[in-house]
Amino acid sequence: MLYFANWKILLILGVCALGVLFSLPNLFTATQLAWLPSWIPHKQVNLGLDLRGGSYLLLQVDVAAAQTEQLNSTIDNVRDALREAKIGYTGLNVENNAIVFSIRDTDRIEDARGKLAKIDPSLSVAISPDGAGKMQFTPQATDMRRQQAVDQSIEIVRRRIDETGTKEPTIQRQGADRILVELPGVGNPEHVKALLGKTAKLTFQLVDMTMSAEEAKRRGLPPGDEILPAQEGGRPGQQPAYLLKRRVMVSGDTLTDAQVDLQSPEGPAVRFRFDSAGARRFGDATRENVGKLFAIVLDNKVISAPVIKEAILGGTGIISGSFTVQSASDLALLLRAGALPAPITILEERSVGPDLGADSIHAGAVASVVGVVLVVIFMFLFYGLFGLFADIALMFNLCLMLGVLSLLGATLTLPGIAGIALTMGMAVDANVLIYERIREEMRSGRTMLSSLEAGFTRAFGTILDSHVTTLVAGILLYWLGSGPVKGFAVTLSVGVLTSLFSAILVTRLEIVSWLRRWKPREIPL
Amino acid sequence: MIRPLIVIRRVPKIDFMRWHLIGFAFSILLGAVSIGLFAAIGLNLGIDFKGGLLIEAKTQGPADLAAMRGKIDALNIGEASLQNFGAPDEVLIRLPQQSGGDKAQESAITAVKNALGEGVDYRRQEVVGPSVGSELIRAGALATVLALAAILVYIWFRFEWQFGVGATISTIHDVVTTIGLFAIFRLEFNLTTLAAILTIAGYSINDTVVIYDRVREAMRKYRTMPFRDLINLALNETLSRTILTVSTVALAVLSLLVFGGEVLKGFSIAMLWGIVIGTYSSLFIAAPIIYYIQPSRRATAREPADDGGETPRPGRAKGARS
Numbered sequence: 001m002l003y004f005a006n007w008k009i010l011l012i013l014g015v016c017a018l019g020v021l022f023s024l025p026n027l028f029t030a031t032q033l034a035w036l037p038s039w040i041p042h043k044q045v046n047l048g049l050d051l052r053g054g055s056y057l058l059l060q061v062d063v064a065a066a067q068t069e070q071l072n073s074t075i076d077n078v079r080d081a082l083r084e085a086k087i088g089y090t091g092l093n094v095e096n097n098a099i100v101f102s103i104r105d106t107d108r109i110e111d112a113r114g115k116l117a118k119i120d121p122s123l124s125v126a127i128s129p130d131g132a133g134k135m136q137f138t139p140q141a142t143d144m145r146r147q148q149a150v151d152q153s154i155e156i157v158r159r160r161i162d163e164t165g166t167k168e169p170t171i172q173r174q175g176a177d178r179i180l181v182e183l184p185g186v187g188n189p190e191h192v193k194a195l196l197g198k199t200a201k202l203t204f205q206l207v208d209m210t211m212s213a214e215e216a217k218r219r220g221l222p223p224g225d226e227i228l229p230a231q232e233g234g235r236p237g238q239q240p241a242y243l244l245k246r247r248v249m250v251s252g253d254t255l256t257d258a259q260v261d262l263q264s265p266e267g268p269a270v271r272f273r274f275d276s277a278g279a280r281r282f283g284d285a286t287r288e289n290v291g292k293l294f295a296i297v298l299d300n301k302v303i304s305a306p307v308i309k310e311a312i313l314g315g316t317g318i319i320s321g322s323f324t325v326q327s328a329s330d331l332a333l334l335l336r337a338g339a340l341p342a343p344i345t346i347l348e349e350r351s352v353g354p355d356l357g358a359d360s361i362h363a364g365a366v367a368s369v370v371g372v373v374l375v376v377i378f379m380f381l382f383y384g385l386f387g388l389f390a391d392i393a394l395m396f397n398l399c400l401m402l403g404v405l406s407l408l409g410a411t412l413t414l415p416g417i418a419g420i421a422l423t424m425g426m427a428v429d430a431n432v433l434i435y436e437r438i439r440e441e442m443r444s445g446r447t448m449l450s451s452l453e454a455g456f457t458r459a460f461g462t463i464l465d466s467h468v469t470t471l472v473a474g475i476l477l478y479w480l481g482s483g484p485v486k487g488f489a490v491t492l493s494v495g496v497l498t499s500l501f502s503a504i505l506v507t508r509l510e511i512v513s514w515l516r517r518w519k520p521r522e523i524p525l
Numbered sequence: 526m527i528r529p530l531i532v533i534r535r536v537p538k539i540d541f542m543r544w545h546l547i548g549f550a551f552s553i554l555l556g557a558v559s560i561g562l563f564a565a566i567g568l569n570l571g572i573d574f575k576g577g578l579l580i581e582a583k584t585q586g587p588a589d590l591a592a593m594r595g596k597i598d599a600l601n602i603g604e605a606s607l608q609n610f611g612a613p614d615e616v617l618i619r620l621p622q623q624s625g626g627d628k629a630q631e632s633a634i635t636a637v638k639n640a641l642g643e644g645v646d647y648r649r650q651e652v653v654g655p656s657v658g659s660e661l662i663r664a665g666a667l668a669t670v671l672a673l674a675a676i677l678v679y680i681w682f683r684f685e686w687q688f689g690v691g692a693t694i695s696t697i698h699d700v701v702t703t704i705g706l707f708a709i710f711r712l713e714f715n716l717t718t719l720a721a722i723l724t725i726a727g728y729s730i731n732d733t734v735v736i737y738d739r740v741r742e743a744m745r746k747y748r749t750m751p752f753r754d755l756i757n758l759a760l761n762e763t764l765s766r767t768i769l770t771v772s773t774v775a776l777a778v779l780s781l782l783v784f785g786g787e788v789l790k791g792f793s794i795a796m797l798w799g800i801v802i803g804t805y806s807s808l809f810i811a812a813p814i815i816y817y818i819q820p821s822r823r824a825t826a827r828e829p830a831d832d833g834g835e836t837p838r839p840g841r842a843k844g845a846r847s
Contacts, residue, residue, distance in 0.1 A: 050788075058657065060627065060656075187647070187648075188647055188650075190634075190635060190638070193631060197631070345627045345628050345654075346627070346630070346631050346652070346654070347627050347653075347654045347656060347657045348652065348653050348654060348657045349631070349634075349650065349651060349652040349653075350649075350650075350651045350652075351649065351650045351651070352648070352649050353646070353647060353648045353649065355583075355646070355648060356581065356648035356649050359786065360786060360788060363784060363785050363786035363789075364785060364786070364789075366784040367780045367781045367783070367784035367785040367786075367789075368780075370780040370783075370784055371776060371777035371778075371779075371780035371781065372777075374776040374777070374779075374780060375773050375776055375777060378772060378773055378776060379773070380530075381529065381530045381531050382529050382530075382531050382532070382769060383529050384527045384528045384529035384530070385527040385528070386529075387529065388527065414786075414788055414789065415717050415720060415789070415792065417785075418717075418781055418785065418789050418792055418793075421777045421778075421780065421781050421785075422724070422774070422777055422778065422781075422796070424777055425773045425774035425775070425776060425777030425778065426728070426770075426773075426774055426777075428770075428773050429731065429770045429773070429774070432766050432769045432770050432773070433735065433766055433770075436763075436765055436766040436769075440536075440762065443536075461738065462734065462735050462738045465679075465683055465734040465738065466730070466731035466734050466735060468679060469676050469679060469680075469727050469730040469731065469734065470724075470727040470728060470731070471727075472672060472675045472676060472679065472727060473672050473676075473723045473724055473726055473727030473728075474724075474727070476668045476671050476672045476675065476723060477668065477720055477723050477724075479668075480664045480665070480667060480668040480671075481664075481668070481716070481719075481720065482661070482664075482716070484716070484717065485716050485717065485719070485720045488717070488720050489720070492724065524527060524528045524529070525529065525532075
């Protein structure tokens with residue numbers, strides 16, 4: 001028992017010193033830290049959003065919707081191809097992520113298959129002998145498109161959030177088609193959510209002036225046309241819906257800049273600029289259609305439909321509708337950041353205001369301190385000097401935990417604080433086991449030293465077993481839990497591991513040092 | 526020299542086995558009631574699992590719950606539940622999941638905020654859509670089952686299989702009755718509660734392991750002692766440790782319950798119950814079960830001594846009675 005290799009002593013002391021050193025930064029504020037010499041570690045424990053205040057959003061990229069849209073735009077090509085080849089068909093439509101149709105003339109199925117296969121290599125064409133046909137994206141194409149849509153969405157989401165001025169946002173992919181967004185400091189994310197909820201797909205389309213939208217609804221849609229509603233809250237006297245040419249003159253992806261214009265006579269407006277390709281196309285389109293109406297369409301709603309007075313060649317334009325300053329600057333922001341390739345749905349939101357976060361930190365800290373103090377007193381009452389040894393080890397354990405959490409860059413959440421308090425209570429279990437064992441060995445008439453020795457060695461197996469089972473629960477929680485619960489799993493698991501070190505090795509070192517220094521004749525247990 | 530102020534000097538001689546049938550009956554009753562309640566009225570699932578909306582608001586001055594409820598009810602977005610949360614000016618508003626899938630949830634929050642008007646500080650808001658809720662339920666159930674299975678395997682690996690069975694039954698007992706507690710008192714069952722349950726599973730096994738360790742040791746030491754006495758001896762020898770450990774953990778959890786704030790309340794209640802019931806089940810369920818499915822003494826004796834047998838002592842195997 002008395003023998004303790006020097007390297008072991010150094011190692012234990014070294015680990016304790018490192019624990020103290022790495023946990024130290026957590027006692028200081030950021031400004032105080034800046035004053036400290038550089039050799040002192042500066043890494044603090046990351047506070048979770050539930051403690052520092054902030055917003056957690058789980059977004060889903062609606063890849064299927066993007067695919068349906070893609071199919072909708074392909075359907076015209078299918079129609080053209082079949083007409084050109086003079087193949088009769090019926091029921092051409094998009095259903096369940098596939099273009100469906102029925103070939104009338106069953107002799108020409110092979111012919112149709114050949115023509116349709118040329119439209120898009122990522123579409124598979126299947127036509128059964130009775131003429132029922134189906135075109136859908138191949139699994140590889142679906143995967144690739146999903147990948148692209150999510151990657152692109154992450155980029156757009158990042159740009160939009162950056163534009164709002166949020167500091168240190170976290171934006172990362174989760175699973176196949178989800179995006180996790182963390183916005184520290186944003187307790188009320190309504191604005192961000194409103195921005196993320198818009199696809200911001202901007203198009204310029206010609207208005208079909210041969211008939212009104214109502215007429216088209218009654219008499220059937222002219223080929224190549226679509227009816228789109230006007231934006232809600234539009235200016236008075238505006239039509240409720242427009243009949244538009246489906247073909248897009250210019251789309252928003254050719255914009256290079258968009259800014260709010262507050263000087264416009266029609267109230268707040270958005271001024272935009274095309275890149276050179278977009279400017280040329282916009283110029284051509286306006287020159288050919290002077291006197292006609294062109295619609296500015298955002299997310300399938302018509303913002304406005306002004307008359308083209310003359311060819312617009314400068315590559316700039318202005319959108320005015322019934323904007324407020326806020327909605328105009330939001331639109332400008334969305335146009336600058338670009339359109340989402342697919343609509344986004346918010347699956348889960350957890351937002352905590354900074355006040356509540358501060359309250360939680362306070363409550364958690366008070367609870368932990370009170371818990372630790374109670375445990376410390378308890379151990380002293382029941383084990384005297386040895387209780388103090390356990391208490392000192394407990395303090396080192398606390399430092400080690402904080403140090404490891406800081407080093408790992410782990411995130412501390414409110415349940416995580418609960419985990420710390422809990423492990424403080426559990427950590428002394430190892431000491432209790434050892435001390436009880438020593439008492440027993442003393443009772444059975446062993447000498448002081450051999451009782452100590454036996455107490456430590458024979459309690460070890462039990463301690464290991466009980467720690468491993470808690471660790472199993474912690475690892476599963478980390479693996480399957482989410483958000484704050486993960487924080488709990490981390491502190492619990494780290495605490496279990498550090499307590500194994502502190503309760504066994506540190507306590508043992510303390511007792512050995514005490515034996516060497518004071519040479520006691522009996523154990524005060 | 527600083528001596529302890531409170532010492533339990535003697536090993537008690539309590540006949541635990543005398544009570545084990547009462548314990549079994551009590552636990553079977555408790556378990557049956559828990560399962561029955563769970564099946565009949567289910568759990569008061571929080572929005573983590575059920576999906577829905579939660580808003581924690583702070584009003585200027587004491588909150589007028591009736592007026593707030595009136596404003597929210599007028600929106601027609603389902604039955605709102607309002608309650609004070611820790612302080613008279615803090616209100617927790619819960620709304621059921623909105624029909625219309627994941628997309629419909631967010632707009633309800635905005636509607637509530639508009640309805641309540643100015644002068645309300647929103648401290649927390651959570652929205653869980655239907656798809657995430659069901660995923661979280663699945664993950665939670667999976668985690669619990671896996672935790673139990675992993676613990677069983679570990680105990681099996683370290684002990685005879687009979688110990689594994691006993692430990693698993695008593696851990697399932699603890700988990701089931703904790704769920705029962707939440708069902709009876711309609712306490713909100715959410716992600717942190719689930720974390721507490723998994724921690725209980727990991728923790729309650731501690732006592733059991735300690736006692737089993739001692740049973741196994743006694744089996745090697747006293748080859749001829751009747752099994753009933755062996756179990757009693759192990760329980761009595763570990764009793765002071767059991768009480769002390771439970772006390773320290775309970776102290777930590779109690780301070781969480783009292784000072785940790787409203788958010789941790791459910792977690793702390795679950796933990797506290799789990800600690801108490803876990804200790805009870807180690808004494809009156811896990812240990813007596815071993816009496817009925819006795820591990821073979823020969824197999825136990827043959828196993829290498831892993832509980833500190835580095836210094837073999839003469840006389841340890843037989844009659845080292847203290």
